[in-house]
Amino acid sequence: MEVYSRAGGPQITIEMHVDNLFRLDGRVALITGGASGIGAATSGVFASAGAKVIIVDLDRERAEHLAMEIPGAEVRICDITDEQSVKQMFDGIRKLDILVNNAGIGLVGSIDETSRGDFEKLMRVNVEGTFLVTRSALPLLIESHGAIVNIGSVAGLVGVKRRFAYCATKGAVIAMTRQLAVITPGKSAPIAFALELWTRPSWKAISRSTISMKKKLSEPSWSRDSRSAG
Numbered sequence: 001m002e003v004y005s006r007a008g009g010p011q012i013t014i015e016m017h018v019d020n021l022f023r024l025d026g027r028v029a030l031i032t033g034g035a036s037g038i039g040a041a042t043s044g045v046f047a048s049a050g051a052k053v054i055i056v057d058l059d060r061e062r063a064e065h066l067a068m069e070i071p072g073a074e075v076r077i078c079d080i081t082d083e084q085s086v087k088q089m090f091d092g093i094r095k096l097d098i099l100v101n102n103a104g105i106g107l108v109g110s111i112d113e114t115s116r117g118d119f120e121k122l123m124r125v126n127v128e129g130t131f132l133v134t135r136s137a138l139p140l141l142i143e144s145h146g147a148i149v150n151i152g153s154v155a156g157l158v159g160v161k162r163r164f165a166y167c168a169t170k171g172a173v174i175a176m177t178r179q180l181a182v183i184t185p186g187k188s189a190p191i192a193f194a195l196e197l198w199t200r201p202s203w204k205a206i207s208r209s210t211i212s213m214k215k216k217l218s219e220p221s222w223s224r225d226s227r228s229a230g
């Protein structure tokens with residue numbers, strides 16, 4: 001069992017059952033938003049499976065703290081919405097096998113409660129950020145026959161109450177994932193897939209991936225403020 005903290009939020013206990021599920025020896029994995037929550041858990045699991053992990057995040061303190069716990073982990077401080085920063089970050093990366101587009105933010109609000117600024121902010125981080133990172137990573141992923149994992153949400157598939165902007169962005173993430181599978185030609189194209197995570201009032205987050213994760217939050221995601229995802 002490992003304990004991670006969610007950015008600016010309560011502590012999360014995550015139980016992971018990944019023993020012998022898969023190995024990633026010799027692989028390099030870059031995880032955006034890798035310093036907290038699901039990203040931190042993914043960083044830990046991938047490293048346990050043998051991958052070299054690159055933690056990309058805005059939060060230097062949290063990222064560096066986590067990297068001290070993960071053997072061989074590197075930290076890149078980068079705002080994924082900043083095109084120049086994203087380009088510079090990839091200038092320093094020579095090999096990449098797995099990209100996890102995990103960085104994302106949430107917002108509570110129905111359409112009439114959502115300001116244009118908040119809508120744009122969610123679009124910038126969840127959609128534009130995913131686009132910018134994926135575009136920069138693509139040459140390396142094509143070279144390595146790598147994989148892209150986009151962290152979606154059930155909010156991208158169904159309507160969730162008072163999550164207007166969040167649903168819109170996660171729908172876009174899932175659509176971008178499908179589109180990537182179509183346009184990247186040839187056998188060397190990276191495999192792209194989206195995880196549609198969902199959170200139940202019983203406070204268990206279950207992914208449809210091969211990794212089974214249980215999260216116990218000190219309060220349910222659905223009821224949290226604008227920082228909560230879902």
Ligand SMILES: NC(=O)c1ccc[n+]([C@@H]2O[C@H](COP(=O)([O-])OP(=O)(O)OC[C@H]3O[C@@H](n4cnc5c(N)ncnc54)[C@H](O)[C@@H]3O)[C@@H](O)[C@H]2O)c1
Pocket residue numbers: 005006007032033034035036037038039056057058059078079080081101102103104105106125129151152153154197198199205221229230
């Ligand atoms: N927590 C849930 O219940 C849940 C459910 C479904 C989907 N998701 C999705 O999973 C992903 C992770 O969620 P979480 O709950 O672990 O979030 P979190 O808030 O714990 O972590 C997000 C991380 O992303 C980083 N980040 C935010 N904006 C960034 C930017 N512009 N550039 C770089 N890093 C940035 C933050 O610093 C933070 O470390 C998100 O995409 C979220 O939408 C979460």
